Amino acid sequence: MPWDLDNDRPIYLQLMERIQHDIISGVYQPGDKLPSVRDLALEAAVNPNTMQKALSELERSGLVYSQRTSGRFITDDKALLRRMKRELAEEHIQQFFDQMHHLGFSDEDTLDMITEALKGEKQ
Amino acid sequence: MLGKLIKYDLKASAKLFILLHALFLAACIFCRMLFINRLDFIHSSEQSLVTAIAIITSLMIFLIVALNLGSWLLITFRFYRNLFSREGYLSWTLPVSGLQHLWSKIISGYMYMALSTVVIGAGVLILVSGRNVVEAYSTIEPEVTEELGMSISSFAVSLFLYSIFACISTVIMTYFCITVGQLFPGHRILCALAAYFITNLVVQFLSLFLAFAFGYSPGYSSAFISDGKPIAESIWGTITLSTFLMIILSILQYIITHIIIKKKVNLL
Amino acid sequence: MRSILECQGLTKKYGDFFALSNLTLTLERGQIIGLLGPNGSGKTTLIKLANGLLIPTDGHIMINGLAPCPDTKKIVSYLPDRSFLNERMRISEILTFYSDFYDNFSMERAEKMLDALEIDRCARLRTLSKGNKEKTHLALVMSRDADLYILDEPIGGVDPAARDYILQTILTNYNENATVLISTHLIADIESILDRVIFLQNGQLALNALVDEIRTQYGKSVDALFREVFKC
Known part of the structure; x- marks a missing residue:
């Protein structure tokens, strides 16, 4: 299945986000080998050069590293992975609060609603 | 690469070509066995003999013309379709030059036309080689030989060789007309036909003109006979002239085709 | 190494109509490039000039530094x-034809693709369905190890499943140093596989940019930009 891509943002950014998400959420385990650029590009149905660029950017962020002959691997640095997971979570929370503000809820109201929603879920 | 092109050109029309020619030979054998072998030249009345021969001859001439036209249509369509129809998109993007295409078509086309002539020759031979025909002919042989200035078999062989040679000019003229036609993208086929008729007109005019200039007009052949000159002289004069004309025209047509193929091919 | 395709002042006139006028353009190796533009903008004319099917009225077009000739046709x-094949030919005959004429034709690759499509080698081309005919054409073209693939409207009028098949076939078979030039007016469908797009308008270059450059700069897809630029 081709990956779902938005129409208004650069494709390589969306590929980065998707792979980053897969790494953080554990689809790829720390130390795992990533598929080749070509295979990933085929899976996503995107241009191999674009995939290459996304992976190079991920390398710069330290999430993946490449070994000259054997390919690209997910970082072993668990602390880094935890930190990125945390950052991503914070990003989602921030977005959520922004939207609630937009709808006119204060932080307190929002928090109350969350607590209530959680209770409802437990019952 | 030229060899491969020729191979595919020959292959493309082979089935139909073989079928047509096999049918023709079968028709000749059929005609010989059922009709000619039964003709009795010595005891039949002149009237019935003439009628039978006239029917057979016109039938066979019709078949020969049809067969020749068939072979010609095969090479004409192959040339047009392969180079100037949608198939041209493949032909012109093969790693071969336009001239290789042209020569492949000339050689394969010539092979087919020459082969067709050989088969026609064989067919005629089948028709006239029966014992009754040979015997009947032997009674008038001296007269004919004198008129022709040679034996009829040498005459036939010469005519046959001339026909084989003339095939080359047919092939080149056909390709020339189609190639000229494609210079007018809106009306390729129409312009190819126009080129054909105009060329033919020019050839007719020139040969008539030359014939008069050299005094070989066929209309005057009776005059030559009364002069005691054999018909052969008049025929050979005409043939020599037309060969000469044919060579010049073929060379000219080839040069123009060559230039167009090299510089002016636009597939739309 | 020379760039794979270069046009300088390339002009093609049909009568009084300029199909291409004074086009200057360079295509680099190793890219998948979309050739976009409305009907009559000169896409097919450019493609035919690159293949030597048309002779330029003015200017030059060079493939790997050479004007179109047998050596450029090899690559x-x-x-x-x-449809550009003799439809009376059998599939097996077409395969032999390709390997006879193209040194870089990989019979193995072609066989693999045709097997995947379950195409009978003894069938004549004209007996195939329209979809299978188009796929067979693409399989033959993509079975060559070429330096430049030029695909004129490969996804015009096919259903989404066929379109995915075609895009996968292109991505699977081209090698990384080769350039693929795809002309289309259905941009949204192929945008994600392109490096770069070239917009032609009235026979002239309207835009030549990387897809992600366009998305960064305009904040919209190439498809949306295309509709804006060429709206009627």
């Missing part, structure tokens, strides 16, 4: 916008 694999 260009071209999918015309129409």
